[in-house]
Amino acid sequence: MNEQRAFLDIPRLDHVYRPVDERERDFAEVEMPMSDEQLRQQTSRCMNCGIPFCHGTGCPLDNLIPDFNAAVHRGDWRQAWELLSSTSPFPEFTSRVCPALCEGSCTAGMNCGAVTIRQVEKAIVERAFANGWVQPDQVASRSGRRVAIVGGGPAGLSTAVILNRLGHNVTVYEKNAGPGGLMRYGIPDFKLFKQLIERRVQIMKKSGIRFVCDTEVGRDVSASYLTKQYDHLVLSCGTPVARDLSIPGRELQGIHLALDFLAGQNRANAGELPAPPIVVKGQRVLVIGGGDTGSDCVGTSHRQGAASVTQIEIMPQPPATRSSSTPWPLWPYLLRTSSSHEEGCERRWDLSTTAFVGENGRVSGAKVHPVSWTCAPDGRPLKFTPTGNEEVIACDVVFLALGFIKQSRQQLLEQYGLADSPAISICGDAANGPSLVVRAIADGMAQARTIDTAW
Numbered sequence: 222m223n224e225q226r227a228f229l230d231i232p233r234l235d236h237v238y239r240p241v242d243e244r245e246r247d248f249a250e251v252e253m254p255m256s257d258e259q260l261r262q263q264t265s266r267c268m269n270c271g272i273p274f275c276h277g278t279g280c281p282l283d284n285l286i287p288d289f290n291a292a293v294h295r296g297d298w299r300q301a302w303e304l305l306s307s308t309s310p311f312p313e314f315t316s317r318v319c320p321a322l323c324e325g326s327c328t329a330g331m332n333c334g335a336v337t338i339r340q341v342e343k344a345i346v347e348r349a350f351a352n353g354w355v356q357p358d359q360v361a362s363r364s365g366r367r368v369a370i371v372g373g374g375p376a377g378l379s380t381a382v383i384l385n386r387l388g389h390n391v392t393v394y395e396k397n398a399g400p401g402g403l404m405r406y407g408i409p410d411f412k413l414f415k416q417l418i419e420r421r422v423q424i425m426k427k428s429g430i431r432f433v434c435d436t437e438v439g440r441d442v443s444a445s446y447l448t449k450q451y452d453h454l455v456l457s458c459g460t461p462v463a464r465d466l467s468i469p470g471r472e473l474q475g476i477h478l479a480l481d482f483l484a485g486q487n488r489a490n491a492g493e494l495p496a497p498p499i500v501v502k503g504q505r506v507l508v509i510g511g512g513d514t515g516s517d518c519v520g521t522s523h524r525q526g527a528a529s530v531t532q533i534e535i536m537p538q539p540p541a542t543r544s545s546s547t548p549w550p551l552w553p554y555l556l557r558t559s560s561s562h563e564e565g566c567e568r569r570w571d572l573s574t575t576a577f578v579g580e581n582g583r584v585s586g587a588k589v590h591p592v593s594w595t596c597a598p599d600g601r602p603l604k605f606t607p608t609g610n611e612e613v614i615a616c617d618v619v620f621l622a623l624g625f626i627k628q629s630r631q632q633l634l635e636q637y638g639l640a641d642s643p644a645i646s647i648c649g650d651a652a653n654g655p656s657l658v659v660r661a662i663a664d665g666m667a668q669a670r671t672i673d674t675a676w
């Protein structure tokens with residue numbers, strides 16, 4: 222325990238965001254850092270539990286959370302960095318975009334607010350960069366084995382880091398102009414500033430990892446050629462196929478897949494495009510889908526100057542506090558309000574979209590039907606039936622944020638024209654379906670160790 226009773230006496234300090242009217246005018250990160258004194262106080266709340274569920278149950282990376290909390294509390298930042306970097310290859314990413322699964326498992330969270338672990342992590346990694354503690358890996362000897370990684374998202378990057386540390390020669394093939402995957406082309410800059418990806422990629426290059434960007438495997442170079450040139454092939458290509466909505470009116474202009482909107486804005490911010498290809502200034506935006514991607518469309522629409530933003534979801538509104546279907550220490554099912562929602566957005570639940578309506582070939586509204594859900598005794602929604610009257614939500618632009626489709630291993634291999642072989646691994650979202658950055662990183666690390674062990 223860092224300070225007795227501190228978890229009772231000191232309240233959890235939640236994230237602090239820049240003021241809405243300031244942050245809505247730019248794409249800079251919305252979250253502000255905590256002061257050293259705030260961090261000292263917040264880390265004092267860590268109870269150093271006998272069984273730290275944050276570490277064992279919550280964090281897919283098994284981060285040594287109570288230990289780095291204690292080091293920060295003592296002011297021993299170097300030690301905190303050694304602990305954090307011993308399990309996590311990219312804490313600068315997870316400390317910005319992770320929903321903080323660890324905090325969902327924090328014992329203090331049961332009744333007095335979880336420790337603010339994510340902000341502590343961010344403070345440690347940024348201090349480490351500022352002090353020059355983040356250095357390229359020195360690889361003592363090389364095995365002579367060669368690995369090709371298809372896809373430079375978090376899964377591919379973490380696979381690369383571990384295999385390179387283990388002495389293998391790693392080349393990452395990335396179809397886009399730069400690595401990062403959805404962290405670069407999906408997640409908006411106001412959540413994750415893209416120079417942080419570049420900063421890490423430079424360190425990876427200096428560690429000996431080779432990047433071949435602007436190269437699509439399957440088009441610019443065949444996967445079967447790579448299997449001949451390399452000892453092992455890793456497919457960490459994500460789940461690029463977005464779920465669509467095949468309903469009447471889908472062909473109308475103004476209806477877009479969410480990622481086309483988000484990627485276009487990120488490319489424009491990065492100077493890859495002169496301007497975002499989809500602009501919603503002065504328009505009424507309807508976002509269909511209540512997850513992270515939908516929330517990112519909300520925030521991006523605000524920054525472009527949308528007249529209004531509405532987000533609808535077919536599922537019921539989650540409860541304000543932890544649902545009994547996800548008791549502690551599980552990740553709680555509850556209503557989450559993002560920084561983008563705080564900027565203004567009408568959020569509605571229990572609505573099924575049945576058709577789009579339009580004028581002169583452009584969308585002017587979405588027909589929605591209320592639904593009612595049959596729930597399990599613990600509150601989990603099971604199935605819905607239409608109820609009430611249909612209505613039309615007027616809008617000028619629609620973003621479909623309905624998730625992404627996972628392919629089976631067999632489908633992926635066929636797509637790349639490959640026969641199954643133990644010399645081919647699949648990891649990250651490509652293996653497990655759409656998930657989280659932290660899970661992609663953890664899976665990439667695990668796959669790397671499996672590949673190495675087989676040698």
Ligand SMILES: Cc1cc2nc3c(=O)[nH]c(=O)nc-3n(C[C@H](O)[C@H](O)[C@H](O)COP(=O)(O)OP(=O)(O)OC[C@H]3O[C@@H](n4cnc5c(N)ncnc54)[C@H](O)[C@@H]3O)c2cc1C
Nearest residue numbers: 372374375376396402403438458459649650656657658661
């Ligand atoms: C809009 C949006 C917001 C999100 N927000 C969050 C969030 O806040 N927090 C969070 O934890 N998670 C978030 N996620 C989920 C998270 O981004 C993903 O789970 C994670 O990026 C998956 O990592 P990955 O490496 O498996 O795949 P990806 O990140 O999809 O990377 C795959 C890479 O493979 C490349 N590639 C694909 N095919 C080829 C090919 N043939 N040749 C060469 N390269 C190829 C792609 O260009 C891409 O760079 C979000 C997702 C989206 C879409």
